[in-house]
Amino acid sequence: MENWSLISLCVLLGLTSRWAVSFHSYSGAGKPPIFGDYEAQRHWQEVTYNLPVHEWYFNNTNNDLNYWGLDYPPLTAYHSLVCAYVAKLLNPEWVELHASRGYESHSHKLFMRATVLFTDILIYIPAVLLYCFYFCDGSSKQKVATALCILLYPGLILIDYGHFQYNSVSLGLALWGTLGLGLGWDLFGCLAFTLTLNYKQMELYHSLPFFCYLLGKCIKQGLTGRGFFHLVKISMTVLVTFALCWMPFLSDPKQPLQVLHRLFPVGRGLFEDKVANTWCSLNYISSYHVCETHLIIAGGHSGIIMLPLLLKDGLLLPYVVTSLAFLFLSLYLLSALERSTEEELRLGLYRKHTQHWLPKLNLSRIIKWKFWFSLVAMAALSFTSVWLKPPAKLPDLFPVLVSVLSFLHFLGFIIYFNQVQLMEPQRKKSLKKTN
Amino acid sequence: MAAPMTNDQSCFFALALGVSFLKCLLINAYHSTDFEVHRNWLALTHSLPVPQWYYEATSEWTLDYPPLFAWFEYGLSHIAWFFDKEMLVVQNLNYASPATILFQRLSVIVADVVFFYAVKECCKCLREDKGKDLLGKPSFILTVLLLWNFGLLIVDHIHFQYNGFLFGVLLLSIARHFQNRHFEGALLFSVLFNLKHIYLYIAPAYGIYLLRCFCFTQSNADGSLQWRSFSVVRLVTLGTIVLSTFAVSFGPFIALGQLPQVLSRLFPFKRGLCHAYWAPNIWALYNIADKAFSILGVKFKLLDINKLPKASMTGGLVQEFQHSVLPSVSPLATLVCTLLSILPALFRIWHRPNGARGFLRCLVICALGSFMFGWHVHEKAILMAILPLSRLLYTVRSVQKNSQQLPIKIFLMLLFTIFSLTSLKTLFRKGGALLNPLEATYLLGLIPLELICEFVYPLTVWQKTFPFLPLMLTSVYCALGVTYAFIRLYISLLTCSDNTKKIKTQ
Numbered sequence: 001m002e003n004w005s006l007i008s009l010c011v012l013l014g015l016t017s018r019w020a021v022s023f024h025s026y027s028g029a030g031k032p033p034i035f036g037d038y039e040a041q042r043h044w045q046e047v048t049y050n051l052p053v054h055e056w057y058f059n060n061t062n063n064d065l066n067y068w069g070l071d072y073p074p075l076t077a078y079h080s081l082v083c084a085y086v087a088k089l090l091n092p093e094w095v096e097l098h099a100s101r102g103y104e105s106h107s108h109k110l111f112m113r114a115t116v117l118f119t120d121i122l123i124y125i126p127a128v129l130l131y132c133f134y135f136c137d138g139s140s141k142q143k144v145a146t147a148l149c150i151l152l153y154p155g156l157i158l159i160d161y162g163h164f165q166y167n168s169v170s171l172g173l174a175l176w177g178t179l180g181l182g183l184g185w186d187l188f189g190c191l192a193f194t195l196t197l198n199y200k201q202m203e204l205y206h207s208l209p210f211f212c213y214l215l216g217k218c219i220k221q222g223l224t225g226r227g228f229f230h231l232v233k234i235s236m237t238v239l240v241t242f243a244l245c246w247m248p249f250l251s252d253p254k255q256p257l258q259v260l261h262r263l264f265p266v267g268r269g270l271f272e273d274k275v276a277n278t279w280c281s282l283n284y285i286s287s288y289h290v291c292e293t294h295l296i297i298a299g300g301h302s303g304i305i306m307l308p309l310l311l312k313d314g315l316l317l318p319y320v321v322t323s324l325a326f327l328f329l330s331l332y333l334l335s336a337l338e339r340s341t342e343e344e345l346r347l348g349l350y351r352k353h354t355q356h357w358l359p360k361l362n363l364s365r366i367i368k369w370k371f372w373f374s375l376v377a378m379a380a381l382s383f384t385s386v387w388l389k390p391p392a393k394l395p396d397l398f399p400v401l402v403s404v405l406s407f408l409h410f411l412g413f414i415i416y417f418n419q420v421q422l423m424e425p426q427r428k429k430s431l432k433k434t435n
Numbered sequence: 436m437a438a439p440m441t442n443d444q445s446c447f448f449a450l451a452l453g454v455s456f457l458k459c460l461l462i463n464a465y466h467s468t469d470f471e472v473h474r475n476w477l478a479l480t481h482s483l484p485v486p487q488w489y490y491e492a493t494s495e496w497t498l499d500y501p502p503l504f505a506w507f508e509y510g511l512s513h514i515a516w517f518f519d520k521e522m523l524v525v526q527n528l529n530y531a532s533p534a535t536i537l538f539q540r541l542s543v544i545v546a547d548v549v550f551f552y553a554v555k556e557c558c559k560c561l562r563e564d565k566g567k568d569l570l571g572k573p574s575f576i577l578t579v580l581l582l583w584n585f586g587l588l589i590v591d592h593i594h595f596q597y598n599g600f601l602f603g604v605l606l607l608s609i610a611r612h613f614q615n616r617h618f619e620g621a622l623l624f625s626v627l628f629n630l631k632h633i634y635l636y637i638a639p640a641y642g643i644y645l646l647r648c649f650c651f652t653q654s655n656a657d658g659s660l661q662w663r664s665f666s667v668v669r670l671v672t673l674g675t676i677v678l679s680t681f682a683v684s685f686g687p688f689i690a691l692g693q694l695p696q697v698l699s700r701l702f703p704f705k706r707g708l709c710h711a712y713w714a715p716n717i718w719a720l721y722n723i724a725d726k727a728f729s730i731l732g733v734k735f736k737l738l739d740i741n742k743l744p745k746a747s748m749t750g751g752l753v754q755e756f757q758h759s760v761l762p763s764v765s766p767l768a769t770l771v772c773t774l775l776s777i778l779p780a781l782f783r784i785w786h787r788p789n790g791a792r793g794f795l796r797c798l799v800i801c802a803l804g805s806f807m808f809g810w811h812v813h814e815k816a817i818l819m820a821i822l823p824l825s826r827l828l829y830t831v832r833s834v835q836k837n838s839q840q841l842p843i844k845i846f847l848m849l850l851f852t853i854f855s856l857t858s859l860k861t862l863f864r865k866g867g868a869l870l871n872p873l874e875a876t877y878l879l880g881l882i883p884l885e886l887i888c889e890f891v892y893p894l895t896v897w898q899k900t901f902p903f904l905p906l907m908l909t910s911v912y913c914a915l916g917v918t919y920a921f922i923r924l925y926i927s928l929l930t931c932s933d934n935t936k937k938i939k940t941q
Contacts, residue, residue: 002857005853005854005857008849008853009850009853009854012846012847012849012850012853013850015842015846016457016843016846016847016850017457017460019842019843019846020457020460020461020464020843021460023460023461023463023464023839024463106839110839117842317459317460317462317463318460321456321459321460322456322460324456325453325456328449328452329449329453332445332449
């Protein structure tokens with residue numbers, strides 16, 4: 001079968017599962033007076049459409065910051081504004097100032113879900129396809145299989161099309177940034193990454209690798225010659241992009257300060273309703289040039305961490321189905337467990353070092369056992385969270401257990417990925433591809 | 436993972452599991468009145484004694500399937516009891532608690548296991564070239580076209596029906612005939628008929644085929660009938676199988692003297708020629724022609740507008756109506772037309788059987804013929820023709836439009852279309868182009884038709900005055916395609932020689 005048809009089939013499968021998940025409930029559905037993230041996004045459309053720019057981030061009678069005040073950078077606000085214009089065309093009641101608070105209807109839900117799908121198709125999905133085709137190893141069929149697995153990653157689907165968010169925009173732009181760097185289009189990569197930073201400030205997590213990579217590249221080219229010139233071009237791209245995004249807020253010095261205050265609320269607690277943890281999980285997927293095996297092991301486990309949140313949103317069924325489907329599909333298509341030899345896990349050097357004190361260590365078998373063990377632990381925790389009541393003295397027992405289990409996993413992944421990164425000989429292959 | 440499976444087996448398992456996951460995600464999608472129909476049947480079979488099953492009329496959705504299906508619902512109702520007892524109360528009309536929805540949807544998903552098994556058996560009957568790439572293998576293609584059939588997915592798992600389960604029984608019966616296990620095939624068909632009597636349409640194909648190819652054990656060298664090879668034993672065995680199935684199914688009701696009542700429920704001829712939403716069959720074209728003539732007649736003053744019947748054919752209620760210019764059509768007329776349409780095919784397999792393959796073609800023609808000319812055909816009946824041969828006919832539409840389901844329908848349809856076209860092209864590479872220019876243009880024409888009906892028309896002024904126009908247009912357009920397919924299929928059946936050449940699909 002030809003490539004284009006395989007790719008179309010993958011994309012269509014991805015789109016079908018996304019829309020099927022969108023039939024289910026969203027965050028804060030039917031829960032006045034605060035509701036949830038869905039209402040937050042609707043409220044931002046209301047605020048950005050009805051109020052002038054200089055009032056968006058400020059507290060006044062028309063804009064109560066305690067009720068889902070804007071706390072993402074300006075690009076999110078502009079996105080909300082565009083959506084609001086469309087909303088106004090379809091039904092002005094959706095963005096009526098004050099009167100539309102808590103508005104819920106079948107057609108409104110359809111509209112909101114459609115906006116997520118639109119940005120997904122526009123930004124995220126093309127990035128995933130290009131990423132798989134340019135940066136993954138293997139035959140074209142394997143690349144398509146990888147693309148399918150990435151597109152069916154449950155975490156993103158559940159949060160964007162269930163809970164309700166626009167992570168596909170920020171992740172997609174970040175992925176475009178990565179693509180740009182990988183293909184040698186540094187300025188394009190910078191532009192994309194700066195845009196994503198201006199969409200969600202969480203992307204700062206990714207900014208260090210970007211910065212270090214680019215700086216390293218410039219230094220390599222010689223800081224007195226081409227390298228310096230390159231550095232200047234990169235800096236100009238970043239600064240101009242920032243300036244364009246923040247332009248409406250630059251007239252008054254109080255504006256950018258207030259925006260920053262909203263973006264980085266140091267006054268709030270460390271754990272904001274466990275949603276912060278979803279970022280951890282999504283980070284590990286896109287932070288590194290990883291494919292296949294690594295993807296599944298990290299990706300498959302990140303679903304569990306969102307379980308308490310998803311249960312609250314009434315998304316148990318999509319959670320179970322998408323997680324099982326993803327795990328099964330990735331195991332089947334990518335035959336991950338067969339590829340867990342030491343060589344493929346790139347732990348060769350690690351093995352050499354430990355050979356002295358632990359000669360009988362069979363790393364690949366250990367990895368396989370660990371995988372199945374954590375799967376069982378995940379399933380058990382899911383089951384208990386749904387069907388068992390926690391003891392009266394420890395009401396948050398299950399969410400805490402979920403967090404602890406996930407933390408241990410992520411700690412393990414950090415150690416693993418860092419080892420791979422540090423111990424690997426320089427990958428000349430990917431550089432050759434781009435030049 | 437799992438036990439060691441061959442590549443093909445694991446692929447089949449992956450496809451089956453994948454589509455089951457998708458079905459689970461569609462649990463909370465829109466469901467039609469058919470959901471309430473089946474809930475009502477669960478309730479009445481559970482709560483009422485058998486003698487009252489075909490008399491019960493609290494709900495408008497009375498039991499109108501044969502007794503075996505009622506027993507099936509009775510069996511399901513015992514499991515339903517554990518999900519939500521309230522759904523089994525007959526008076527709880529339109530009861531749809533989350534547990535009810537979950538149970539009903541799961542029952543369809545689980546019943547589809549029969550369909551999976553049947554598809555697997557059908558794949559065994561295909562000739563395969565070894566060493567071919569998995570994605571190009573006929574068994575893989577057939578599996579996807581059947582398991583991921585978008586029409587079946589939409590009708591069963593959104594609209595709500597048990598077609599997957601029933602088609603599983605049909606496909607299994609066909610597979611058994613291909614495997615020369617004719618007694619089992621006959622038994623399965625009898626069971627199928629007693630589950631849903633719409634399969635009466637294809638009973639002639641079964642009857643003629645079994646009589647010709649099974650009861651007459653041998654043919655002459657030129658393929659003609661050898662009268663002396665008639666086996667009474669086989670005929671009697673077949674008869675016993677069929678009759679005993681009917682006895683198990685209808686027996687209790689015959690004993691209670693309720694047969695006329697059961698039959699009146701099964702064959703409600705009071706309904707109109709066309710369903711509210713026209714099935715794209717010959718009568719859609721007939722109606723359109725009649726409407727066109729009446730409009731032209733009034734315009735050219737050949738007809739008096741006051742003398743024309745006022746009843747609307749495109750109205751939302753199921754009712755009888757009169758045609759204005761062309762002669763009105765009665766149930767008997769449609770029966771005669773249906774029989775006439777399938778007789779040539781039946782003669783053909785009588786004279787030149789061509790084995791199980793010829794039987795399958797005849798079966799499809801019988802199904803299509805009854806769709807084309809039948810009385811009160813529901814557009815879902817086209818599935819009966821599509822699935823046996825996995826044809827690509829775009830005539831399945833949900834009865835009610837619901838914009839939330841629209842993207843799913845589009846995605847699944849595109850998925851199915853792209854897959855069918857590319858895989859069938861691979862399969863029939865040697866036979867030249869898959870579609871001739873006319874066929875390709877017709878299929879492409881579906882895109883603007885769909886765009887106009889779903890997006891452009893609702894924005895026009897006519898949406899309020901003629902709300903059913905888009906559906907009518909779609910039905911008529913599809914009717915042209917179905918008619919064309921019917922004629923082409925007929926030609927290929929009547930002209931095909933005995934060597935096993937696969938026919939091209941549209």
